[in-house]
Amino acid sequence: MVQVITIYNQSGGVMKTSLTMNLGYHLAQHSRKVLLADMDPQASLTVFMGLEPADLEQTIADSILNEVPLAIHRGIHQMDLLPSNIMLSAAEMQLTSLMAREWRLKRVLETIYDYYDFILIDSPPSLGILSVLSLVASTYVLVPIQTQYKSYKGTELLLDSVRQVQAYVNPDLKIAGIVPTIYAASNAQDKAILLAIQEQLSTVTQIYPPIPRATAFADASMEHQPLAVHSPSHAAVKVLESIANSMEKLK
Numbered sequence: 001m002v003q004v005i006t007i008y009n010q011s012g013g014v015m016k017t018s019l020t021m022n023l024g025y026h027l028a029q030h031s032r033k034v035l036l037a038d039m040d041p042q043a044s045l046t047v048f049m050g051l052e053p054a055d056l057e058q059t060i061a062d063s064i065l066n067e068v069p070l071a072i073h074r075g076i077h078q079m080d081l082l083p084s085n086i087m088l089s090a091a092e093m094q095l096t097s098l099m100a101r102e103w104r105l106k107r108v109l110e111t112i113y114d115y116y117d118f119i120l121i122d123s124p125p126s127l128g129i130l131s132v133l134s135l136v137a138s139t140y141v142l143v144p145i146q147t148q149y150k151s152y153k154g155t156e157l158l159l160d161s162v163r164q165v166q167a168y169v170n171p172d173l174k175i176a177g178i179v180p181t182i183y184a185a186s187n188a189q190d191k192a193i194l195l196a197i198q199e200q201l202s203t204v205t206q207i208y209p210p211i212p213r214a215t216a217f218a219d220a221s222m223e224h225q226p227l228a229v230h231s232p233s234h235a236a237v238k239v240l241e242s243i244a245n246s247m248e249k250l251k
């Protein structure tokens with residue numbers, strides 16, 4: 001059975017895209033067949049994976065509008081990629097006039113379920129329709145929260161949007177857990193927010209170990225590499241590996 005997991009947070013810069021690519025890589029290293037789907041018109045995942053969005057003739061936008069999975073790029077760091085570019089913004093507007101628009105991504109992915117063990121969807125930094133499409137297509141949502149007050153404060157809104165999707169469109173959607181991200185153990189605010197996440201949110205869902213703040217993540221993405229390829233002995237690699245292991249245990 002394929003696991004479809006959206007990496008979701010309505011804030012930008014909380015590590016959604018980096019987490020999507022890195023978890024995908026670790027799962028692929030476990031011989032899982034992995035597809036990464038870029039649902040952000042800003043196309044950071046597509047760029048991180050080494051493609052030039054403006055050069056793409058077909059993207060996930062075509063798949064959603066025409067319901068055909070045309071645009072898969074195979075074998076990038078042992079993963080496949082359904083890329084995005086700015087055309088996804090245009091698609092977002094066209095979607096508003098389509099029937100059953102919430103189901104459009106799910107319909108596309110269903111046709112390729114058999115080929116994959118994991119489909120990881122990188123979502124845009126908004127609560128808009130592209131995020132809804134992602135959550136409707138998913139069995140699980142994984143939530144990165146930066147260990148900063150501003151990010152933590154947005155959690156209630158975020159969880160509420162997940163509940164709305166569960167209530168009205170996808171009752172099968174489950175929360176895989178929360179990943180505290182960009183954590184600086186030397187910073188008092190980061191420590192306080194990590195503690196708050198662990199204390200307040202562990203009643204709601206699983207809290208995974210924090211991913212440390214590290215410029216190596218930016219360096220790795222500049223080189224279009226997962227951290228484990230760029231800096232194999234970096235401490236964060238073990239954390240990513242343990243979260244990937246948890247993703248494999250999801251029922």
Ligand SMILES: Nc1ncnc2c1ncn2[C@@H]1O[C@H](COP(=O)(O)OP(=O)(O)O)[C@@H](O)[C@H]1O
Pocket residue numbers: 011012013014015016017018019044125181182183211212213214215217218219221
């Ligand atoms: N653990 C980390 N520590 C420091 N910087 C990070 C970390 N993870 C990601 N980054 C950098 O922060 C920026 C935002 O990360 P990104 O994954 O694109 O977040 P999002 O998709 O939520 O907007 C990128 O430049 C990325 O390289």
Ligand SMILES: [Mg+2]
Pocket residue numbers: 016017018040044045122123
């Ligand atoms: Mg992103």
